[in-house]
Amino acid sequence: MILEIHNLSKSYGSKMALENINCSFSEGIYGLLGPNGAGKSTLINILVNNLVQNTGEVMLDGKDIRQLGESYRSLLGFMPQQQALFDSFTARRFLGYMGTLKGMEKRKLNDRIEEVLSMVNLSNAADKRLGSFSGGMKQRILIAQAILNDPKILILDEPTAGLDPKERIRIRNMISEISFSKLVLIATHVVTDIEFISNEIMILKQGELVVKSQPAKMLEIIADKVYELHVREEELPKVSSRWRVCSMLKDNDIVIVRILSDDQPEGYDYRPVKPVLEDLYLYLFDDRIKPDTEVLERLKELTNKGWAV
Ligand code: ADP
Helix, strand or coil, X not given: CCEEEEEEEEEECCEEXXXXXXXXXXXXXXXXXXXXXXXXXXXXXXXXXXXXXXXXXXXXXXXXXXXXXXXHHCCEEEECCCCCCCCCCEHHHHHHHHHHHCCCCHHHHHHHHHHHHHHCCCHHHCCCEHHHCCHHHXXXXXXXXXXXXXXXXXXXXXXXXXXXXXXXXXXXXXXXHHCCXXXXXXXXXXXXXXXXXXXXXXXXXXXXXXXXXXHHHHHHHCCCCEEEEEEEHHHHHHHHHXXXXXXXXXXXXXXXXXXXXXXXXXXXXXXXXXXXXXXXXHHXXXXXXXXXXXXXXXXXXXXXXXXXX
């Protein structure tokens, strides 16, 4: 199975929300990253056939998804960002309702409901009303409805929105478990949600695809740009005005500052450190300092290489 996006653009009036996106997906987990307004929801809404693009197409195994219509939608599971739940419904009744909407046959549906409740670890809450669910339980029941029809393509929009760290980790692990042999696309602006479970990450910035590749490959590109400085507290203002600061840790009378720098931070007590995805994210999205054009070019090359395969 291969899902391809060709020359895809979408605008709302004069606002370009997506600009000439080209990439492809097969089975695996893909993390879709970008700050608010980057175009993630617009892309997802096009991929699930809820929104029509201005130009370009999305093809599943060489066929336009808009022409495939119902046969495409039957392969699809979608967890939208904000979904009003029916508070008075029990979990089991809600899934029954969603399954009926999806046109699932009643007998098969009842068995499948028990199966997915167990997959999202909600079997014990099957007869509880959704109104009494915690945030994490609500997210899990929304994932459950998305996988009811055993979709080959699963699209999750901000699946951990509003959750505490423990619940985030739980949802993250659950997503990896249910994703076997599916194409899963997870949109988020939280880097840690997808860093360790995605085969590939794609990053959108103001409607443009900055990169789509394996995390390790993109991190290689900023391998010589992340440093740890040991500075005195009074030096901090100078350091933060000069570099992008990823984090700071006070240790007695010194501060350990993790910075991004295109050059070696001469004049300071420093050591190079291994980049993580958050570093790349900050490198691309820090408003004050523009990313190096060579880095952007190399990220583009990576994306195109993946596309050519
Ligand atoms: P994200 O999901 O990454 O936050 P969106 O796809 O929601 O990004 O939005 C991309 C851009 O398109 C933003 O500038 C947003 O303001 C604009 N936009 C999104 N939906 C609409 C709409 N219905 N009408 C006008 N502009 C919109």
